[in-house]
Amino acid sequence: MSEFLEIRPLTKCAFAPFGEVIEADPASMRLINGGTTERFHALAAAEATGEDARVIINLFRGQPRAFPYEITMMERHPFGSQSFSPVSGRSFLVIVSEDENGRPGMPQVFLARGDQGVNYRRNGWHHPLMALGQASDFLVVDRDGPGNNLEEFFFETPYIIKEPAP
Ligand SMILES: NC(=O)N[C@@H](O)C(=O)O
Ligand code: NI
DSSP: OOEEOOEEEOOHHHHTTTEEEESOOGGGEEEEGGGTEEEETTSOOOOBOSTTOEEEEEEEEEOBOOSSEEEEEEEEOTTBOEEEEESSOOOEEEEEEOEETTEEOSOEEEEEOTTOEEEEOTTOEEOSOEEOSSOEEEEEEEEESSSOOOEEEEEEEEEEEOOOOO
16 A cells, blocks of 8 residues: 655755755855855755766756656665756755665655755665656756766655645
8 A cells, every 4th residue: 555745845954864955045145246146155065976976067857747646766876966956946846765774765755945956965865856847947966977876776665745735
């Protein structure tokens, strides 16, 4: 029997076990450029490990997911972090799990606002990009280089998410 998962608002505190929230946090703000620019400094750090690894910047155009949605799998990237920052200004879903002896635990679902991004720390279980409503672009910073940087796990029984409230 599939289990329905609740959707919680994305906050720095709730997401802390999984990585960082990329948002205009006043605590990180420095005025630069003669006071004309607010720099929200070092919100997250990209990680790329392994010989000849490099951090790359990508654009992902995600198609919207249909609901109710079955979470059948999770993935992780053993050699690097991966961040998603919306450039279309739309909300999206962030789905992560704690690691339980090499497999993902029960997924936790967060609704990110259109002005929030996330940085999944290296080797953290997450679901592939979950755009909402219409095709949405995301700036993605992650790792390129030799080796297989993708590990997938498929659940015996999928979890289900209902349509997020607008
Ligand atoms: N495969 C890929 O580049 N994207 C996934 O890692 C994802 O998290 O969306
Ligand atoms: Ni990924």
